[in-house]
Amino acid sequence: MPRAVLLLSGGLDSATVGAIAKADGFEVYALTVTYGQRHLAELDAARRVAASLGVADHRFVPVGLDRLGGSALTADIDVPKDRTESEMQDIPVTYVPARNTVMLAIALGYAEVTEANDIFVGVNAVDYSGYPDCRPEYIRAFEAMAGLATKAGVEGNPVRIHAPLIDLTKPEIIETGLRLNVDYSETHSCYDPDAAGRACGRCDACQIRLAAFASLGMVDPAPYVESVNRK
Amino acid sequence: MPRAVLLLSGGLDSATVGAIAKADGFEVYALTVTYGQRHLAELDAARRVAASLGVADHRFVPVGLDRLGGSALTADIDVPKDRTESEMQDIPVTYVPARNTVMLAIALGYAEVTEANDIFVGVNAVDYSGYPDCRPEYIRAFEAMAGLATKAGVEGNPVRIHAPLIDLTKPEIIETGLRLNVDYSETHSCYDPDAAGRACGRCDACQIRLAAFASLGMVDPAPYVESVNRK
Secondary structure, three states, X not given: OOEEEEEOOOOHHHHHHHHHHHHOOOEEEEEEEEOOOOOOHHHHHHHHHHHHHOOOXXXXXXXXXXXXXXXXXXXXXXXXXXXXXXXXXXOOOOOOOOHHHHHHHHHHHHHHHHOOOEEEOOOOOOOOOOOHHHOHHHHHHHHHXXXXXXXXXXXXXXXXXXXXXOOOOHHHHHHHHHHOOOOHHHOOOOOOOOOOOOEOOOOHHHHHHHHHHHHOOOOOOOXXXXXXXXO | OOEEEEEOOOOHHHHHHHHHHHHOOOEEEEEEEEOOOOOOHHHHHHHHHHHHHOOOEEEEEEEOHHHHOOOXXXXXXXXXOOOOOOHHHOOOOOOOOOHHHHHHXXXXXXXXXXXXXXXXXXXXXXXXXXXXXXXXXXHHHHHHHHHHHOHHHHOOOOOEEEOOOOOOOHHHHHHHHHHOOXXXXXXXXXXXXXXXXXXXXXXXXXXXXXXXXXXXXXXXXOOEOOXXXXX
């Protein structure tokens, strides 16, 4: 069975990508890159999703991107709530500098160690149209660089970067995952959960997710604080 | 004054690159990426070199590459000693997977935060001929990827990766640094220093460095354990 590294945040997208990697016949090596998160709900979700996928291994690699400053996900800045769709088009304060490049770089190291030729990542160009590192041309450029970075690549086995969600809308992602039996109650997307790990329902990530389930006529099965109307 | 990010390990190469960046007219933002080092002599050296350079800022960013396993620099494996020149051509157990890609990725994030368009890195193709990610074609591919990864890049200000040592031998690097008044007594290259931070004189990094100073008819001014013959 060929091996693949899966970048697994524990969110809806990466859980779906994990199911796709498995359906494609890969033995999955999960990698959760943590960057100064202020809460552990995401890590718990990553553990649950990895267990359900039946991964061969799961590594957590911390990286101190909080030391660079500049993001509500890593510094002491408030997560914005109740933004409108047009406000969400701006690059938000939750943006982490060079996040995808750092995560893919660490995944490349893990692929080298596990002798995997494939990396799966849940980047998506639809919901994050303002992010340069969510576009197909960026992914292809990373792949070209990675092919020159490692001994395996130079010897004719360049790593392939799979971004199977890149052109899908959020409802399409959820439909794909449901066909592959992803249990979305295990996933966590919220930027600002309460102490019990329940999603806030109001940050960008929650709003996008709630709207997607609603558009499918479904109720998001993840735990939310009680005040949230899920329909 | 234009800003540049400097990847600063505290070794001989990065100290030289810092002096070059300064001589080229940049305001220097130093970045020390730490990956599970077992000793702090390198970090002390990075602090000394940054102070001598008069950098605008100096950030330390830890990344848990030790969680991936596979290197004497991050795991509990002995650092090889007294290797011959031909033995040094093999990829050593001190190799850290995707190290340059991870360090450049974090530097890209720091460049984004500081609005720097230039990154300086001390990679070198001569002493590390077996390392794919020390070659000019790798550096150019990283630069192409980086230009697609950030908002500044997409808007016409792609980051430039400067690797001014890439084709220099170690004696040529030292001569360059001495012309720019680098104080090499402040630098640290050893993979296995003693408790006082003194270099072992026998690991690959020490041997390459000692031979380079000797070939110039000089004595390496860095602190070594007493048994080392520096000439």
